[in-house]
Amino acid sequence: MLVLAATPIGQAADAPPRLAAELAEADLIAAEDTRRLARLAGELGVEVKGRVTSYFDGNEAARTPGLVERLVAGDRVVLVTDAGMPSVSDPGYRLVAAAVEAGIRVTAVPGPSAVLTALALSGLPVDRFCFEGFLPRKAGERSRRLAALAGEERTLVFFEAPHRTAAAVSAMADAFGGDRPAAVCRELTKTHEEVRRGGLAELAAWAEEGVRGEVTIVVAGAVFSASVTTDPDALRAAVEAEEAAGTSRKGAIRAVATRAGVPKRRVYDAVHGVGPDLQEEV
Structure with missing residues (x-):
């Protein structure tokens, strides 16, 4: 059995x-960090009797076949990561898929989750949400990913490294609009736990001062407003208002399209005076 x-x-x-x-009962423990496992076992008063092996991003693919062999042979293999549930933005997916393919029973010990903890503390809607994990590190790829999510109506949850948090939240403000409600949660359940709530622009300014610890970002989903109509003049005026507030034209078009619930192309056409009779050619 894989646990x-x-x-x-x-x-x-x-x-x-x-x-x-x-x-205590495992025949084999696969741990993302064997030193952390040893420290955790000591804190829990557990004597680990089974074999311990490392299983992290760098060796996950190479170690998986050997672990499946142990499972097929009848071993009880326990998989643990540094924090939270294995396979959720952590090693584990490959082993679970391989175990299922081999007909091995897979079960779980439920427990703490940064995703659910951050959602509960954010003060944002939690009835429908989607988990996006870590954003791409490169600015261009990150912007494209966020642009694709601009119209998502479910609450969004992201993980982020502390040194990239400011850039990530700033990119979210550009893609979703600076007023979009969000929460930056850091060091959840730890001594220095902090949850900062506000608009994305406000949070981006706060993050510029530096963020430490493990970070989870929760962002409200898109809400399409009737205040922005699909009339070309209204769309153009909304873009001009965004630009007057300091948003780039590209960012303003994206923000208005999201609020109005229309394709960015329609807003672009309105801004540049492209009539309905020319839209098919453009």
């Missing part, structure tokens, strides 16, 4: 009761 075991995202006391039992 995906959730680990605390902050305090060891948050560990689910079953975690200690699984660590």
Whole structure:
């Protein structure tokens, strides 16, 4: 059996009761960081008797076949990552897929989740949400990913590295509009836990001062407003208002299109005076 075991995202006391039992009874533990595993086991008062092997992004593909062999042979393999549930923006997907393919039973020890904790604390709608994980590191790829999400109506959840948080939130403000409500959650459940709530532009300015710790960003979904109509004159005026507030023309067109619930091309045509009879040619 393969056991995906959730680990605390902050305090060891948050560990689910079953975690200690699984660590003690495992024939083999695959850990993202074996040193963290040893520290966690000590905090939980667990004596690890089974074999321990490292399993992280750099060796995940190479180690998976060997772990499947152990599973097929009848071993109880427990997979743990540094924090939270394995395979959620952490190693694990390849092993789960391979185990399922081999007919191995896969189960989980549920527990702490930065995604759900951040959602609950954000103060934003949580009835419908989507998890986007980490954004691309390159600015161009990040902007394209965010542009594709500008019309998403569900609450969005992202993970981000602290040194890239300011750039990420600024890019979100450009793509979604500076007034879009959001929350930046850092060091969840830890001593220095902090949740900053506000518009994306406000949060981007705050993040410029530097952000430390593990970061989860929650952003409200798009709300299409009747205040922006699809009339060309109204669309052009809305873009001009955005530009007057300091937004680039490209960003203004994107923001207005999102608010109005229309394709960016329609807003572009309105701004540049392209009539309906010419739109098919453009």
